[in-house]
Amino acid sequence: xxxxxxxxxxxxxxxxxxxxxxxxxxxxxxxxxxxxxxxxxxxxxxxxxxxxxxxxxxxxxxxxxxxxxxxxxxxxxxxxxxxxxxxxxxxxxxxxxxxxxxxxxxxxxxxxxxxxxxxxxxxxxxxxxxxxxxxxxxxxxxxxxxxxxxxxxx
Numbered sequence: 001x002x003x004x005x006x007x008x009x010x011x012x013x014x015x016x017x018x019x020x021x022x023x024x025x026x027x028x029x030x031x032x033x034x035x036x037x038x039x040x041x042x043x044x045x046x047x048x049x050x051x052x053x054x055x056x057x058x059x060x061x062x063x064x065x066x067x068x069x070x071x072x073x074x075x076x077x078x079x080x081x082x083x084x085x086x087x088x089x090x091x092x093x094x095x096x097x098x099x100x101x102x103x104x105x106x107x108x109x110x111x112x113x114x115x116x117x118x119x120x121x122x123x124x125x126x127x128x129x130x131x132x133x134x135x136x137x138x139x140x141x142x143x144x145x146x147x148x149x150x151x152x153x154x
Contacts, residue, residue: 005038008074009149013045016054016140024148026061027134034130037106039120039151042136046113046144053110054140056117060104060132077151104132113144126153 008027016022024042029035042056106127111117121127127134129152136148 004154005077005151006074006154007077007149007151010147013145013147016138016144016146018143019139019141021137021139022146023135023137024146025136025150027129027150027152029129029131031131033154034128036126036128036153037121037134037150038126038153039118040107040136040149041116041118042111042138042146042148043116044111044113044140044144044146046142048142049114051113051144052141054113054138054144054146056109056111056138057105057136058107059135059137060106060127060129061135074152106134113140113142 008025010024014022014024027035040058042054044054107119109117109119134150136150138146138148140146
């Protein structure tokens, strides 16, 4: 870990289809490279006060995913090196794909669709991603839009 902090986020709101699990972000570190998750969050724009909570998961996945993914380079937030010398190693991906293998659950949260949830891991408690994929997925009983972000250190 070189102390370079990056954020991978959805590039636009993702329209959630009711009662269908949707992947918002999939983070894939390069081979033989580890990263440390600093924080993660999901945010919704629901309008119903009585709507059921949205099941939100942060998990490790060991299986490959099909199509529907859009690759983008995460944004560098802060680091110890000059910007011109720092290279982003990890690629963030965003999807509305409905396939998820939640083989290594890190967190499951119920979030009201009129709000959001953000979690910062304390020092020494950050999940390490190595030779696996880290995924944020949601499953909503109503149709709402969602946005998500993962902050990590390389």
